[in-house]
Amino acid sequence: MPNNEMPKAYESKLYEDEIYAAWEKSGFFNPDNLAGEPYSIMMPPPNVTGVLHLGHALENALMDAMARYQRLNGKKVLLVPGTDHAALPTQAKVEKMLMEGGMKNPRQELGRDKLVEKIREFAEASRSTILGQIKKMGTSCDWSRLAYTFDDSRNIAVNELFRRLYNDGLIYRGYRVVNWSTKGQSTCSDDEIEYIERASVLYTFKYSKDFPITIATTRPETKLGDTAVAVHPGDERYQKYIGQTFVVDVGAEKPLEIKVIADEGVDPTFGTGALGVTPAHSQVDFLMYEKQKVSGNPIGMIQVVGIDGKMTKEAGSYAGLTVEEARAKFVGWLSTQGLLEKEPEEIVQNVGTHSRYKDVIEVLPMTQWWLDVQKVIPSKGKSLHDLMAEALTTGLDGDASKKVTITPERFTKLYLARVANLRDWCLSRQTWWGHRIPVWYRGEETFVGNGSPEGDGWEQDPDTLDTWFSSGSWTFSTLGWPEKTVDLQAFHPTSWMQMGYEILYLWLMRMVLMSTYALGEIPFKDAYIHGMLRNESGKKFSKSDANGIDPLDIIEKYGCDALRLCVLSGNTPGNDSRFSVEKIESSRNFVNKMWNISRFILMSVGDTTSSNSVAPTTVADHWILGRLETVTNQTGKLIEQFDFSLAIETLREFIWNDFADWYLEIAKIQQKDEALKTSTNEILLYVLKQSLILCHPFMPFVSEAIWKEFGTGSFVMVEKWPKVNGFFDEASEKQLVALQELIIAIRNVRSQYKIEPKKLMDVVFVVNEASREFIELNREVIAALARVNADFVLVEKYEAAASDMSVVLKDVTVFVKMETVVDAEKEKVRVEKEIAELTSYLESVAQKLSNEEFRSKAPEKIIAQMEEKQREAQEKLKKLST
């Protein structure tokens, strides 16, 4: 039954929560209640470090648009919701809050259990906020399968993965240099380092007077731990020293033994061509240390900086000083000894900082747990590194169906470059929040497994796992792995994944690693990489700055659909985009337009129980149904190409321009004609319903709210995506366009000569064979839309009066009768301008067409097109000239 009570404007607040609840209750978020081919998306789990921001709104809009589109296409869609415990970041966040609350050292003051409890409280609060926000965003996820990277099932998956990797010899415990955050008192992986540009001072000096080689460094204090100087093997200046060991006094109580070694990696043309080697405090130098060891010509390793960021007792008289104090002291000593070879030089340097604790990373040697990415996996005959590369190139085992495709493609290159340079992954963290390393020790014994071992005296490793270890298994841990579940069988590999480019290395790479290793499967077939949302002036939204916008505020004010449209429009793969008030208003207006189109149709049609079959009669009928078909095809194709922005633009243009501005206006005239009324109403309903389905992936709430007005009790959410119906026909499209041009041209005259909108103008149409019937057929429509008297005459010849204005079109010339003679001069200028434009256009066309090479080389279709245009322009010019 029609509802005449629909409010004039769509008020999102009145509908959204109720509709979401109804969707949930319907059970259609759960694929078990759907039929068809499985389609799965795993939601990138938001970190419980805080609440959701606009970036998450974008992600939810992307995922949900895809999920809803696939559901409408009859797929058995699974969208798994979840959150990430974000081990170190969450602990860092809570510690920061505690410290802001007055605590000096939360770890010391609270102890492990109490601090973990505090973090858990924070995480749980954050988690429940986040889950509520996801619902507010309208995301159609299956809440019965809700997952958390830190819940029991995921813990089992994590431990099992660790156990398998350990048994395959890929996870090992080793003493190597690590990236160390003094502030966070923990290691971090290479991927968690953020490089920042910083002013620094380069010192060039000799260790002692009798040492023959000059070196340079920005970290003089670490030179107290030097054990070698490396030179290029071919460097003639230093060749004679290679292999020699010098004992040098650096004024730190303990003399250093410096061996001169040869290394191909040293650039003889850079600086002094010699490199002081500090194995304990440099990644590169450590590699040299390892290389020397293997070659049977070992060098020493001295750790002079400790985990507290202070000099160790190995640094002799420097022990206990901070690195800055030690640097000043050592540089002072060098200076008084006259060892500085030249003035300290101010340079700009990239320095690695911890992404969460923000302090400068110290490189230190420690015993930690590592994942070897190069070692050959016994059962596979290749390394993790090989698997990661294969999955993005040839497909796993050369099987193209097991290939991950990234959109946009350029990120594939970035990924592969990174994989090529991958070092072993440091897995253990000294922070307390996270999956505890599943390893137990008892004396010399080590136990690795799922759950503590039998017997007394076992102690579990105190460290926790890098948080990305658990997120890496997300695509399958969410499906019940390591059990061979029905879900795993049906939904893995997942169908589609979307994420921001900033976690390409951190996450995408690790998902590929885990999935290819554990399942021999890719984690997903397609990965869509989106850019970052920035504020109006192009700045990054950041939590600390005040420019953060809460998506919930936006939803409250403009509605969820508007927010979704806003973040998706103008957003192309891999590129950042901006969020602005103007943009969200524009989106909100479109939502409201949809509402009002529906309001008009529901109010004017009466019986809304459409038969779903239509019988087009008029040109406009044929045209709108044809357009609907074209747009249906285009939209589907665009979504499948992940071009959401263009899909929305296509829909907007159809719904607003074609359907609302033209068809609805024409329909109003047709509704007055008893013979056309029924068929027109059927078409209005049909096009509206199909449009609601097309829009549903992007504006789920308003489409569902309107659908409800039909009173069928069904959900648009589980309707069928429109099928090609065979209505498109080119002739109708051309005719309608001609009709539009005619009406616009007459309106233009009114506008230009300031004729009152209400006044019906008198016109005469000069027609030819081709146009007479067409004009006659559309007499009513032309009269109403151009606001001219409907009794206009059609003639073949017309003697224009001085006061007549003429409008020249392809097969028809319209004379608008004016009350007085208009400014003849002005009109002459207008016509002359038009003639001039046409003439110059014709010239350029003629030039092309007379070009022999164009005629011989261009495709026939192009030539024909151009000739057609030439004919049209010539005809128009001829008429204008008379």
Place this chain on the structure above:
RNA sequence: GGGCGGCUAGCUCAGCUGGUUAGAGCACUUGCAUGACAUGCAAGGGGUCAGAGGUUCAAAUCCUCUGCCGCCCACCA
């Protein structure tokens, strides 16, 4: 040091597997309370597609170089 992306209407961005007289939204100008919508309707104005070369019958679109802006990577001590 290497690599990548961007530079198109006042603003935000499409178009870029070469071929419509280059598009959209917002903003702007003019007019309009028309009975779906002023969160609207109608009619308009506005761009030598960063610059310079080149390839081609034809370039915003392909190639080269330059200039800004931004991002990523790297063991330059």
